[in-house]
Amino acid sequence: MSVSSVPSFELAPVVDRLRAAGCVFAEDEAALIASTARDQVEAAVMVDRRIAGLPLEHVLGWASFRGLRIAVDPGVFIPRRRTEFLVAEALQVTTPGAVVVDLGCGSGALGVAVAAERPVELHAADIELAAVRCAARNVEAWGGTVYQGDLFSALPAELRGRVDVLLANVPYVPTNEIRLLPPEARLYEPHVTLDGGPDGLATVRRVAAEAAAWLVPGGHVFVEMSEHQAPLARAVLQENGLTAYVATDEELTANVVIGVAD
Known part of the structure; x- marks a missing residue:
């Protein structure tokens, strides 16, 4: 503008x-x-x-994501532009009527961006109450449902084995590197949305351990990673029974690890 x-x-x-x-x-x-x-x-x-010092998106009350205005409340993770690449990759395999889950959804931006381009059955979940309240404003406008809880434990049991597309933009910053993040992220976004454990892969391991049980045969899981973490995350998905590969967008400096259920 x-x-x-x-x-x-x-x-x-x-x-x-x-x-x-x-x-x-x-x-x-x-x-x-x-x-x-x-x-x-x-x-x-x-x-x-x-x-x-408040992040601009928290000041405005919204963030721009793939051309959409996504409501973002204070204390809720702000969707990054590089994550638009994850959505683009997911859209390649998302068919009309697909069951889509945005796990660790924050504002719900990823699921909403998919739903904006495909008619899907949308579900989202986050452990943070502030995120759930914020995501509900975004997700419910597209006919979706938001749940509160820790990863898969938040989802209704009837989704088990039915998920076509699992969007899991979970934390991947190593704990001792959070202090190096810009103040806008370090001071205003919950550490639970940033902290990926000692090597940044702790939450990814938890997602990978259960993903196959929630996906349909041929279903996909999408996880964002840094360049050096992507090969490690790929191995984690493979160790948990998924066929996995890495997609990269150099312009956005984005890396997405994609797992496919057999």
Whole structure:
């Protein structure tokens, strides 16, 4: 969005304040705030929150993901642009009527992005109550259902063996590397959404251990990983009875490990 696209709002002072606070994309952020705020008073409050360090998406109350506005509440993981590649890979195997599960869903962005392009039976789950409440606003608009609980334990038993597409964008940052993350992630997103254990693969191992039992024959699981972790995660999926491979998008620096149930 260009600054000129929001002519009814005086942007120059906002841009100056954001730039002085170190916001690299001050003009873009100012335009987004102006397009979201209901009036100048609310816009001023939003600018103050942004300058205080709150992630832009939490300030706005939404994140852009594959062209959709996904509601994102404070304390909920913000969907990353690189994760759009995971959705693109999943869409290649998602047929109309497929059962899709967004596990560890956060805002529910992944499942919603799939449902926006295919008519599917959508389910989502997260252990964090704040995420479940946020995801419900996004997922239920597409006819989906959100559950609270720890990974597969949150899902209704009748889904076992019925899942065609399992989206599992689970934590994969090694515990001792969380301190190296940008403050916006480290301070404002729950550590449970970031912490993947000592090597970053702890939650992936838990997903892999049960995935085959929940997937239909030929069903797919999609997991995002860093470049150096992807081969290790591929081996984890294979050790748990799945045929696995790695897909990469160099432009987005995105790596997705894909497992297929026999």
